Amino acid sequence: MKRRFLIVASLCFCMAGFAQKNEIKAAEKAMKAGDAASAKSALEAVSGSISGADVKLQAQYYFVSGKAYADLAKKGDGSAFQKAADAFQKVLKIEEESGKKKYSAETQQHMSALSADLVNSAVEDNGNKKFKEAAEKLYTSYKISPKDTSYLYYAASSAVNGGHYEEALKYYNELQEIGYDGSGVVYKATNVETGQEEEMDKTQRDLMVKSGTYKDPKDEKTPSKKAEIVKNTALIYTQLGQDDKALEAYKVARANDPKDVNLILNEANLYYKMGDKDRFKELMAEAAAVAPDNPDLHYNIGVINMEQGNLEEARASYKKALEINPGYTNAQLNLSTTYVNEGNGLIDEMNSLGNSKKDIARYDELKEKKDQLFKEGANILEDALKTNPDNQGILTQLKNIYGAMGDNENFMRIKKILGE
Known part of the structure; x- marks a missing residue:
C-alpha cells in the first residue's frame, strides 16, 4: 500500500512538472505574438507550484514572467514595473545559487531596459505631478541598478515635491548610509x-x-549634494515634529558646511519654533555676520529683539536693513512701531499720577517724551511715503499715530489720502 502511494505521488509530481512546462511554453508563444496579457495568465496558472520545480524550470519561469511584466509596464501598467524587477532578480538569484546561468546575461539586458523605461515613466509622472508614483519608480530603478545612485537621490526629490515626507526621509537616510556625494x-x-x-x-x-x-x-x-541631503533630512524631521532629530541633522550639516546661511537660518527657525528665542537670536546674528548684506537677516533680528522688548537693539537692526534696502516697507513700519511702543509704555505711569505739583510736573515731562516718541515714529513713515506714497500699511499706521497724538490736521490729511 505504501509503495502504491509513492507511485501515485510520483505520477502527480510528473504531471505537475508537465503542466508547468506547457504553461511556460504557452507564455513564451504568447510573448512572441506580442500578447503579454495572455502570457501573464498562462504563468499565473502555475505560480502556486513553481517553487517546487527544478531550478532550471524556475529560472525559465521567472525569466518569461519578467519579460511579460516588463512589456505590460511599457504599455501603461505602472504596477507591473515592480513585478518585472522582482522576477528578473529571482532569475539572477536562482542561477547564481545553482551555478547554471542560462538566462542571466539576457536578464541583465532586460533589467537595463526596464530601468530606462522606469526612469522615462518617472519623468512623465513628475511632469504630471504624480510625485509618489515617480518616486517609487525611481527607487525601483535604483534597486535594479544600485550603481546608479542618482536614481535614489531623484526618488527622494520627487517624494519631497509631492509632500510624501516619510518616504523621502527613508530615501535620504539610505543616501547617507551609502555615502552618496552626487558631485x-x-x-x-x-x-x-x-x-x-x-x-x-x-x-x-x-x-x-x-x-x-x-x-x-x-x-x-x-557640487556635492551631501549638505543638501542632510539639510532636507533636518527639514523633514521638523515637518514631522521630530525636533530633536532635526537638531542633530543640522549639527551634522553645519559641520560639513558651517558658512551655509540657509542652514543657519533653518536651525534658527527651529529654535524659534521650540521657544528658545535666545538661541534664535544668536544664530541670526551668526547668519548676519556670514551674509552682512542680507536685509532680511537684520530685519528678523529686529523682530525678535522687539518681541523681547530690546527696543534699541531692534532699532539698530531695522536701520541696518534700511541701509541695505531703503524701500524695505516692513522694516520702516516696525522701526516706527518701536517708538510708538516706547511711547505707549509711558501712559500707565502718566495715568497713575495724582494732582500734586510734583505729579503734574512729572506728567508734563512724560507727555512731552511720549509725544516726541510718537513724532519720531511719524517722521519715519513720512519719509517712507516720499518713495512709496500709496502704501496702505504706511498710511494707516501714520493715521493712527496722528490720531493718538491729537494732531487733527495731519490725521485728516492722511484720511483724505486714504480716501476715507
Whole structure:
C-alpha cells in the first residue's frame, strides 16, 4: 500500500512538472505574438507550484514572467514595473545559487531596459505631478541598478515635491548610509549649426568636437549634494515634529558646511519654533555676520529683539536693513512701531499720577517724551511715503499715530489720502 502511494505521488509530481512546462511554453508563444496579457495568465496558472520545480524550470519561469511584466509596464501598467524587477532578480538569484546561468546575461539586458523605461515613466509622472508614483519608480530603478545612485537621490526629490515626507526621509537616510556625494563633471559643447550648448558624455563630446560639428568644449564640475541631503533630512524631521532629530541633522550639516546661511537660518527657525528665542537670536546674528548684506537677516533680528522688548537693539537692526534696502516697507513700519511702543509704555505711569505739583510736573515731562516718541515714529513713515506714497500699511499706521497724538490736521490729511 505504501509503495502504491509513492507511485501515485510520483505520477502527480510528473504531471505537475508537465503542466508547468506547457504553461511556460504557452507564455513564451504568447510573448512572441506580442500578447503579454495572455502570457501573464498562462504563468499565473502555475505560480502556486513553481517553487517546487527544478531550478532550471524556475529560472525559465521567472525569466518569461519578467519579460511579460516588463512589456505590460511599457504599455501603461505602472504596477507591473515592480513585478518585472522582482522576477528578473529571482532569475539572477536562482542561477547564481545553482551555478547554471542560462538566462542571466539576457536578464541583465532586460533589467537595463526596464530601468530606462522606469526612469522615462518617472519623468512623465513628475511632469504630471504624480510625485509618489515617480518616486517609487525611481527607487525601483535604483534597486535594479544600485550603481546608479542618482536614481535614489531623484526618488527622494520627487517624494519631497509631492509632500510624501516619510518616504523621502527613508530615501535620504539610505543616501547617507551609502555615502552618496552626487558631485561630478558635466561635459558640454556648442552645436556649430544651432549655436546651442548641449550636454553629452565625454567620449561623444570629444568626438563631436574633433569632427568639427561642435566647438567650445567645457567641463563643468557639479557640487556635492551631501549638505543638501542632510539639510532636507533636518527639514523633514521638523515637518514631522521630530525636533530633536532635526537638531542633530543640522549639527551634522553645519559641520560639513558651517558658512551655509540657509542652514543657519533653518536651525534658527527651529529654535524659534521650540521657544528658545535666545538661541534664535544668536544664530541670526551668526547668519548676519556670514551674509552682512542680507536685509532680511537684520530685519528678523529686529523682530525678535522687539518681541523681547530690546527696543534699541531692534532699532539698530531695522536701520541696518534700511541701509541695505531703503524701500524695505516692513522694516520702516516696525522701526516706527518701536517708538510708538516706547511711547505707549509711558501712559500707565502718566495715568497713575495724582494732582500734586510734583505729579503734574512729572506728567508734563512724560507727555512731552511720549509725544516726541510718537513724532519720531511719524517722521519715519513720512519719509517712507516720499518713495512709496500709496502704501496702505504706511498710511494707516501714520493715521493712527496722528490720531493718538491729537494732531487733527495731519490725521485728516492722511484720511483724505486714504480716501476715507
